Amino acid sequence: MSPSLTASASSLAELTHRIEQVEVLPTDWIRLGGDRYLISARWLHPFFVPVHGYSFDPLLVVESMRQSSILVSHVGFGVPTDHRFVMNSMSFAAEQGALSGAERGCTETGGDAVIEVHCTDVLHRGRQLAGLRTEVQVRFGGRLVATGAGNIGFVRPSVYERLRGHCPLSTDAAVRTAPLPTPLDPWLVGRASEEDVLLAPSGQQDCWQLRCDPTHPVLFHRPSDHVPGMMLLEAARQAAHAATVSSRPFVPLGGGLKFHRYAELDQPVWIQAYAVDLGRDGCSVVVRGRQNDTLVFEGVLAAGADA
Numbered sequence: 119m120s121p122s123l124t125a126s127a128s129s130l131a132e133l134t135h136r137i138e139q140v141e142v143l144p145t146d147w148i149r150l151g152g153d154r155y156l157i158s159a160r161w162l163h164p165f166f167v168p169v170h171g172y173s174f175d176p177l178l179v180v181e182s183m184r185q186s187s188i189l190v191s192h193v194g195f196g197v198p199t200d201h202r203f204v205m206n207s208m209s210f211a212a213e214q215g216a217l218s219g220a221e222r223g224c225t226e227t228g229g230d231a232v233i234e235v236h237c238t239d240v241l242h243r244g245r246q247l248a249g250l251r252t253e254v255q256v257r258f259g260g261r262l263v264a265t266g267a268g269n270i271g272f273v274r275p276s277v278y279e280r281l282r283g284h285c286p287l288s289t290d291a292a293v294r295t296a297p298l299p300t301p302l303d304p305w306l307v308g309r310a311s312e313e314d315v316l317l318a319p320s321g322q323q324d325c326w327q328l329r330c331d332p333t334h335p336v337l338f339h340r341p342s343d344h345v346p347g348m349m350l351l352e353a354a355r356q357a358a359h360a361a362t363v364s365s366r367p368f369v370p371l372g373g374g375l376k377f378h379r380y381a382e383l384d385q386p387v388w389i390q391a392y393a394v395d396l397g398r399d400g401c402s403v404v405v406r407g408r409q410n411d412t413l414v415f416e417g418v419l420a421a422g423a424d425a
Contacts, residue, residue: 132199133192134185137339140164143178143185144233147193153237155194157186161229165336165352169308169369174229176264176371179210179256180351183266186235187252191272194237195247202273205347206249209374210266214422232257239269247272285343286384288332293383298329307356308367316353317360317389324361328353328387328407345381350407350415357391358403358419368401368421375417381409394418 136142143159150156159182166175184205191197239251249271256264273281286293299318309315313334317326330345332338337349354375359368381387388408395402401421407414 130189133189135188135199135203135340136185138164141336141339143182144189147189149194150234153194153240155186155190155235155237157189157233157235159186159231159233161231165314169367176210176212176369177348177351177355179212179254179264179266180208181348182231182233182256183208183210183252183254183268184348186233186254187268187270190235190237190252191247191250191270195240195250197247197272200275202275202278204271204273205377206269206271207374207376208266208268208351209372210264211372212264213262214371229258246274282343282380285380285382287341287343288338288383289341294332296384298331299327301329302326302360306360306363308359308369309356315356316349317356320388324392325388325390326357326360328381328389330381330383330387332383343380343383345383345387347377350377350381350387351375353387353389354391354405354407354415354417354419357389357405358421361391361403362393362401362421368403368419370419371422373402373417373419375405375415377415378413379409381407381414385409387414 130144131137131139131142134142134144141164143161143163145158145160147155147157161174161178163178163181166178166181169175188203192199234255236253237250238253241249251267251269253267254265255262301312301315302317302319304310304312304315307315307317316329318329320327337346355370358370362368390406391403393401393403403419405419406416
């Protein structure tokens with residue numbers, strides 16, 4: 119039986135780098151021993167909402183891993199909250215039927231998940247934590263429903279300022295008022311609202327321009343000097359949907375991305391996607407992001423047979 123989660127949750131927004139409480143997934147945490155932690159989470163999010171008959175968006179696995187990793191870095195390793203968090207790579211896998219059933223404790227107000235986090239490959243530079251790998255297991259009602267892993271790094275404010283201080287911010291007037299390209303129809307990317315469409319036509323097959331809206335209330339929840347990683351992941355998901363558009367939607371139940379560099383806010387980003395395995399048992403799509411002919415990220419997303 120899992121131990122009770124009794125730690126204070128008063129500063130969880132700060133410890134997960136969120137501003138709006140509605141975006142915070144963890145509700146409590148406890149250290150199990152060594153570099154293992156148990157985190158309770160409420161799976162309810164204003165952007166990663168139920169999709170195509172599923173009770174939960176599978177990308178909540180990634181967002182849970184991201185927030186849990188940030189939380190653990192602060193409470194477990196003493197990383198100051200002003201340090202920058204860099205996701206270098208991530209992968210996830212969800213059980214085919216686990217995210218679509220009321221037996222998981224799903225309600226209109228979300229579901230209660232328990233996330234076990236194991237930290238490995240811990241790297242220090244002097245006394246400062248420089249990086250680690252987190253491996254997570256997500257359970258509902260004691261049943262394992264998803265797993266994930268990520269390699270992350272941490273950068274001191276002074277170093278980050280030296281590396282990125284010259285870059286425009288999402289709060290700059292020139293960035294916020296730059297015209298956005300015309301979006302694809304929401305149904306082509308599996309979205310209900312035009313404001314959540316992250317892709318625009320490029321004039322090339324299986325390639326789209328990223329619609330990077332710095333005023334988006336969730337994806338740009340705080341000032342940034344680059345395109346957020348979760349926006350790139352969502353754009354990759356939308357591109358996979360557009361590349362495989364058919365009678366069944368593309369719901370990614372697994373996959374992974376590797377990030378090679380930051381995507382700048384004042385230059386176009388091109389998202390590519392093409393199916394490499396399209397059959398009765400599911401579909402895998404290769405996704406890439408490029409800027410100035412340089413690779414920003416690459417990876418694969420996979421949907422199950424019932425997606």
